[in-house]
Amino acid sequence: MRILVFGAGSLGSLLGGLLARAHDVTLVGRDPHAERVREDGLRVEGEVSAHVEPAAATAVPAERFDLAVVTVKAFDTDAAAAALASVDLDGVLSLQNGLGNEERLADALACPVLAGTCTYGARLRGPGRVDYTGIGEVVLGPPGGGTSSLADRVGTAFDAAGIETTVATDMPRRRWEKLAVNAGINAVTALARVENGALSEGPAGDTARRAAVETAAVARERGIDLSDETAADEVERVADATAANRSSMLQDVDAGDRTEVDAINGAVVERAEEPVPVNETLTALLRAWERERGLR
Ligand SMILES: NC(=O)C1=CN([C@@H]2O[C@H](COP(=O)(O)OP(=O)(O)OC[C@H]3O[C@@H](n4cnc5c(N)ncnc54)[C@H](O)[C@@H]3O)[C@@H](O)[C@H]2O)C=CC1
Numbered sequence: 001m002r003i004l005v006f007g008a009g010s011l012g013s014l015l016g017g018l019l020a021r022a023h024d025v026t027l028v029g030r031d032p033h034a035e036r037v038r039e040d041g042l043r044v045e046g047e048v049s050a051h052v053e054p055a056a057a058t059a060v061p062a063e064r065f066d067l068a069v070v071t072v073k074a075f076d077t078d079a080a081a082a083a084l085a086s087v088d089l090d091g092v093l094s095l096q097n098g099l100g101n102e103e104r105l106a107d108a109l110a111c112p113v114l115a116g117t118c119t120y121g122a123r124l125r126g127p128g129r130v131d132y133t134g135i136g137e138v139v140l141g142p143p144g145g146g147t148s149s150l151a152d153r154v155g156t157a158f159d160a161a162g163i164e165t166t167v168a169t170d171m172p173r174r175r176w177e178k179l180a181v182n183a184g185i186n187a188v189t190a191l192a193r194v195e196n197g198a199l200s201e202g203p204a205g206d207t208a209r210r211a212a213v214e215t216a217a218v219a220r221e222r223g224i225d226l227s228d229e230t231a232a233d234e235v236e237r238v239a240d241a242t243a244a245n246r247s248s249m250l251q252d253v254d255a256g257d258r259t260e261v262d263a264i265n266g267a268v269v270e271r272a273e274e275p276v277p278v279n280e281t282l283t284a285l286l287r288a289w290e291r292e293r294g295l296r
């Protein structure tokens with residue numbers, strides 16, 4: 001399969017590196033990372049060690065691809081969609097966190113767009129080097145649910161590359177469940193400057209669970225079968241399972257970078273029909289932090 005990975009940072013480089021073991025992969029990212037991959041290949045270290053040599057560029061090549069995997073941060077999705085609009089593609093898969101990415105890609109592109117959630121852990125360590133920090137899985141399928149031959153083909157391709165993959169027919173529920181987890185964990189750990197494990201016993205755990213429960217209520221307003229208990233239990237389960245993690249949003253705050261709060265807690269606030277005070281507060285505080293640093 002000819003696969004384009006658009007947004008070759010941490011997650012895109014890890015998955016692109018794993019996919020390159022079985023497919024013809026082109027990474028689109030930024031220099032110096034893209035340049036080093038062109039010169040010396042890509043080194044995957046951590047849970048798996050590999051040295052692969054995918055093509056790498058800073059702009060989309062004028063070639064045909066069977067699939068584009070989108071792994072830019074949510075606030076870069078519109079630019080990614082604009083860049084992909086000129087590419088001859090059979091399909092697109094978003095593996096981004098947050099809500100709205102698939103819809104924005106589908107609005108801009110003629111080919112089918114698949115939704116995806118990813119619990120692999122990845123961290124770009126320097127040009128040409130990516131750390132595989134946690135084994136997870138990719139779940140993918142049509143954004144509105146149901147089956148598709150594209151989803152089946154992509155699932156087979158990911159399996160062939162040794163990526164733990166589930167082709168799902170209930171992506172709407174899975175996307176909202178992942179959103180509830182991120183709405184609970186990411187913003188709270190970023191503001192408190194704590195690792196995910198601090199939510200299990202500490203005072204911030206209740207805030208995380210309440211943000212997730214608010215998210216579940218908004219999901220039910222939109223016909224998604226997601227209970228308060230499931231949302232709260234998933235926050236606790238994931239926080240325990242990733243206890244030593246600094247969440248991606250905390251890593252963004254650590255680095256002084258823009259966060260994905262608009263696509264996570266902000267997306268809950270934007271879609272809520274009833275007040276969601278915890279998500280409103282988390283969104284406002286992170287936006288204030290970003291504004292203070294000229295990030296928005
Ligand atoms: N890193 C991880 O372990 C996981 C990340 N995610 C999600 O995956 C998405 C990506 O996350 P990360 O890889 O951590 O972010 P990242 O910031 O490391 O990677 C995104 C990359 O896309 C590049 N990019 C953006 N626009 C571009 C353009 N127009 N042309 C070329 N390159 C462009 C950026 O330079 C950056 O290197 C986010 O939505 C994140 O929440 C989900 C699960 C795990």
Ligand SMILES: CC(C)(CO)C(=O)C(=O)O
Pocket residue numbers: 097181182185186196238242245246247248249
């Ligand atoms: C599941 C969790 C919270 C793991 O840290 C994550 O997806 C993230 O950090 O973005």
